[in-house]
Amino acid sequence: xxxxxxxxxxxxxxxxxxxxxxxxxxxxxQIPHGHIVAVVGPSGCGKSTLLRxxxxxxxxxxxxxxxxxxxxxxxTRDVGIVYQHYSLYDFLTSRENVAFGLMLDQTxxxxxxxxxxxxxxxxxxxxxxxDAFLEKVGLAAAAxxxxxxxxxxxxxxVAIAQALIMEPKILLLDEPFGALDEATREELQIMxxxxxxxxxxxxxxxxxxxxxxLIVTHELNEAIYVSNRVxxxxxxxxxxxxxxxxxxxxxxxxxxxxDPRDFGPFHAQKEELRxxxxxxxxxxxxxxxxxxxxxxx
Amino acid sequence: MIxxxxxxxxxxILGLASVxxxxxxxxxxxxxxxxxxxxxxxxxxxxxxxxxxxRITRAPRNSEAIGLxxxxxxxxxxxxxxxxxxxxxxxxxxxxxxxxxxxxxGCLTPVEAxxxxxxxxxxxxxxxxxxxxxxxxFGTDIQLFVALIALGIFPTLTQSIYQAxxxxxxxxxxxxxxxxxxxxxxxxxxxxxxxxxxxxxxNVRLQVGPAMVFLIAAEWLLTDVGxxxxxxxxxxxxxxxxxxxxxxxxxxxxxxxxxxLSVTRRKLSPWxxx
Numbered sequence: 001x002x003x004x005x006x007x008x009x010x011x012x013x014x015x016x017x018x019x020x021x022x023x024x025x026x027x028x029x030q031i032p033h034g035h036i037v038a039v040v041g042p043s044g045c046g047k048s049t050l051l052r053x054x055x056x057x058x059x060x061x062x063x064x065x066x067x068x069x070x071x072x073x074x075x076t077r078d079v080g081i082v083y084q085h086y087s088l089y090d091f092l093t094s095r096e097n098v099a100f101g102l103m104l105d106q107t108x109x110x111x112x113x114x115x116x117x118x119x120x121x122x123x124x125x126x127x128x129x130x131d132a133f134l135e136k137v138g139l140a141a142a143a144x145x146x147x148x149x150x151x152x153x154x155x156x157x158v159a160i161a162q163a164l165i166m167e168p169k170i171l172l173l174d175e176p177f178g179a180l181d182e183a184t185r186e187e188l189q190i191m192x193x194x195x196x197x198x199x200x201x202x203x204x205x206x207x208x209x210x211x212x213x214l215i216v217t218h219e220l221n222e223a224i225y226v227s228n229r230v231x232x233x234x235x236x237x238x239x240x241x242x243x244x245x246x247x248x249x250x251x252x253x254x255x256x257x258x259d260p261r262d263f264g265p266f267h268a269q270k271e272e273l274r275x276x277x278x279x280x281x282x283x284x285x286x287x288x289x290x291x292x293x294x295x296x297x
Numbered sequence: 298m299i300x301x302x303x304x305x306x307x308x309x310i311l312g313l314a315s316v317x318x319x320x321x322x323x324x325x326x327x328x329x330x331x332x333x334x335x336x337x338x339x340x341x342x343x344x345x346x347x348x349x350x351x352r353i354t355r356a357p358r359n360s361e362a363i364g365l366x367x368x369x370x371x372x373x374x375x376x377x378x379x380x381x382x383x384x385x386x387x388x389x390x391x392x393x394x395x396x397x398x399x400x401x402x403g404c405l406t407p408v409e410a411x412x413x414x415x416x417x418x419x420x421x422x423x424x425x426x427x428x429x430x431x432x433x434x435f436g437t438d439i440q441l442f443v444a445l446i447a448l449g450i451f452p453t454l455t456q457s458i459y460q461a462x463x464x465x466x467x468x469x470x471x472x473x474x475x476x477x478x479x480x481x482x483x484x485x486x487x488x489x490x491x492x493x494x495x496x497x498x499x500n501v502r503l504q505v506g507p508a509m510v511f512l513i514a515a516e517w518l519l520t521d522v523g524x525x526x527x528x529x530x531x532x533x534x535x536x537x538x539x540x541x542x543x544x545x546x547x548x549x550x551x552x553x554x555x556x557x558l559s560v561t562r563r564k565l566s567p568w569x570x571x
Contacts, residue, residue: 076476079476090492
């Protein structure tokens, strides 16, 4: 267990395997509060396995993952998740979806059945909070709509609001914009930049930044654009037969939501990522590309 | 053209035309039979139907009751109370049993492993063939009919609820609920049950027909009150003016039952659509 409070997530020497198939090999990843970290890697390198391990649905075979001083062994309210698909509950409207977590977290089933008078005022409060979050993601007008009445981009915004309202220690985004068209994707990327901007404002005030996000994506431009740090997971390295490990960990340029969306300056970093993470011919020692593996808190 | 849409007015006109055709066809056949034999009761005419309606809605000859009291002593009222009392109690028991076991099977793999073999086996036995077993176990009181309906619909309904609980709710939806702070009970009540509720209601709708078949069959054989008993008795006496009225009432109540479940589904799960 760690007692390092500035870390939102601490992945300590994690190994994972399925029978003889070694998937993750000695993963070490420390994420301080307020970081938006993008994870990239070749198909089948174990990004989803790492995500599931952090989520707690498939805890690692060896090593441990700690958030908020607690070891993760099952899904908890400290780790939020937004999937590419199936992100919302079909039977709830947008505002009910966003308020759903508050209800589950702050009340219990017996309380809602046996003491409904204590639950109704809370319900009103939760729905008001949900409305405020929907406004934050630009969807105040869609509060009464069911998921099937919204576009993919709107659904993902609601899903992000649903996860963020819980104030998780870390929010995992599993290729969240993969199924969206380019324009919608851009809007949601800018939304993430706004969250990062809020983090910086909180830091300037001396507060703990509220949003720590780990985003898994296969889009290199997106990874560099939305994050302040890019992590590359790959099986292409010396010792790769033991499973994938982190072969790239470097800062990414930080953009303001109002900056022009120009991917030109990413070129050098993209090439570096392609060589370090995606090139099976380039078997390097993975520490060559690591700058942030052991950050000072 | 195949599947070419038609206007709502055309749809209504065609629907009415089919009913009118049915009535006209019946009236013509009834008339032909009465030309051959004026005392024919196999296809009664309107006058005979009025007599039949009077027969089933009046009190027995030895009764002095009048008005509503008289109706309460009539065949129709007694049969309605008996048959629909048995049906509703049997369905309620069967649905409750299927709901508890179906959801437990969809959520807990040991319960699934325990119940799948017997359910698959009992689903293959026609419930009416089990009448002798229920007769021995429950006698001829209402318990017999409740058991026949409840255990008759139980294998099929449980299997469909179990499949819905297992397949219609993704593991992502369940994991996400835990990340939102849900307990195991809340995952079952607030996620799984809410998600599959419209499917449960649809499956209950589909089971009302078979439940009615089991009930009428049992009443035909074992009772002295109820639709099944009355239909058997009156058809043996060839009182088809009573039989047809009973069949129409059965059809209409079935339709109302179906409509009520459909409205309930739309009310409880507006997101599910048509």
